[in-house]
Amino acid sequence: MSCDFLALANPGVLALHPYQAGKPVEELERELGISNIIKLASNENPLGLAESAKKAIQNQLSQLTLYPDSNGFYLKQAIAERFSIQSEKITLGNGSNDLLELIARVFVHEHDEVIFSQYSFVVYPLVTQALNAKAVVVPARDWGNDLQAMLAAITDRTKMLFIANPNNPTGTFLEADELERFLSQVPENIIVVLDEAYTEYTPVERRSPSLAWVDRFPNLVVCRTFSKAYGLAGLRIGYAVSHPDMAGLFNRVRQPFNCNSLALAAAQAVLADEAYLAKSVALNREGMGLISAFCEKYGLAYIPSMGNFITVDFAKPAAPIYEQLLQKGVIVRPIGGYGMPNHLRISIGLPEENQRLLQALKEILAL
């Protein structure tokens, strides 16, 4: 006898579609029977694993029969020291996706309202929907978060606001003063999740003092990741910084061993590896300069980006361009699902990868 699982499922889950990840290199290799494929689709770090992380992973191999440290003591201590915060404010996650979901699960009830911007990270609607809460999507301003409109969207039922800075998939950036003004106007009983997955790519002098703000705005939680500038996307590790009482709640709900030993050790090592971080950021800046100069030269509109990706407007449906790039072994990210059918999001690669992308674009667009 078969069972109607659809009738049994949580209604919020029924309305969801699986997360569309960037196309894996191996999949395109199988489809096209070609090698030498480059992937500029998932905002990964093109530098490869830091030597410091590699060593830390090797040192952990003999320990893999044991469960990881459930509390991630050493990594938390390293993060606390690095940013001069209390360890009690830190929650570790299996990537920051894990934390975004955990935070929502702790606070959001059925029928609560969750506010986020048009063109914001796909996980925000996903977790909202899965909890049977109501997504309130605020129209973007210049492709980014319109903080005034988000404040205006707050109602008695608002429980949470998600803001990514820089924003994905558009790369837009909010300055510290506008964010601070916004935070001071959000009622204390509404949780603000500030997702800083790409913060390490932004100029230090323009970064918000977001971790210090947690003391002033106890309803703020800041999420960061080791997947981008620290180059550990495959290991899955991120952290949230919040009021210790909030962290205590997250600690009740998270899986006891949500971060594996290799990720904990590698993150601790790479956090101390300032040379790797500086190299990642410099490489990104150089590639960003190259691709934006190309767009300007050939009259392609793009959204100025503070992340490790650039979103280009082809002024016509971009799906055929995406397909033609695939044929040339270049994987980028179509973002029609975000309501941006004329754009492609391109992660910044190594210099030779960026050159190959630009050459492919020249040929496809007959530039």
Ligand SMILES: Cc1ncc(COP(=O)(O)O)c(C=O)c1O
């Ligand atoms: C804005 C934003 N937040 C969070 C994440 C999640 O990253 P991870 O789960 O790898 O830490 C991403 C990944 O692309 C992102 O773009």
